Amino acid sequence: MDQNLYLDILDHARGTPHWLQQLAELWTEAGLLVFAALFLAGWWRARAAGARTxxxxxxxxxxxACGYAVSEALKTVFDEERPCRAVAGAPAPLVECPPTGDWSFPSNHAAIAGAAAVALALAWRGTLWLTAPLALLMAYSRVFVGVHYPHDVAAGLLLGGAVAYAAVRAWTRPATALVGTARAGRSAAVLWCAGRGPRQRATVRPGGVRDRSR
Structure with a gap:
């Protein structure tokens, strides 16, 4: 059934306009850079926010990165050949079929996208409406261009998302303490990276005493 779905998607891909095929080829290789840009935007935004943020x-x-590492480790366990090499009579993929040894299950691209979508949503509330569709689009593109089965990308999305969620939950408290320590230091470089946090506001207490509070 999964093989038939793969063939149906690849047949559909072959029937799409050339510009759409080129767009899919570009996205499936460079789309992860969008997540990298969102990481940078989230970090820059957090420089003026609290230590936990x-x-x-x-x-x-x-x-x-943890999601990717777990996905890559699983590839060595399952050793599943790519569908563009294993499915008899399949149309040629839109991109070059990875060589033998670059196994199919699970999809690293989907794992990275799923992990990034979850991690970004945890770090920057309100971005899930953007990161989730981007992750799904990345996963679908891997089947669309012909280098993965549907179950490869489904497993990659779930695996990456689960690993990222577990990692963030486990490390949030120590990471928050580390940021607090970094912000209390005097190193200009460290402060620039960690940010100074919310700006302090000067208030005047009764009697003319100035008080600084966040």
Whole structure:
């Protein structure tokens, strides 16, 4: 059934306009850069936010890397051949079929996208409406261009998302403490990276005593 769905999607891809095929080829290779840009935007935004927000922003790419590492490790266990090489009579893929040894299950691209989508949503509330569709589009593109089965990308999305969620939950408290320590230091470079947090506001207490509070 999964093989038939793969063939149906690839047949559909072959019947789409050339510009759409080129767009899919570009997205499936370079689309992960969009998540990298969102990591940077989230970090920059968190420089003026609380320590926990900054910790989550810094953990997002780290948790994504963990999702990729687990996915890559599983590839060596399952050794599933790519459908563009294993499915008899399949149309030629839109991109070059990866060589033998670059196994199919699970999809690393989908795992990275799923992990990034979850980690970014945890770090930057309200972005799930953007990151989830981007992750789904990345996963679908891997089947569309012909280099993965549907179950490869489904497993990759779920695996990456689960690993990222677990990593962020486990490391949030120590990372928050680390950011607090970094912000209390005097190193200009460290402060620039960690941000100074919310700006302090000067208030005047009764009697003319100035008080600084966040």
């Amino acid at each position: 900054m910790a989550l922003a810094l953990l997002a790419p780290l948790a994504t």
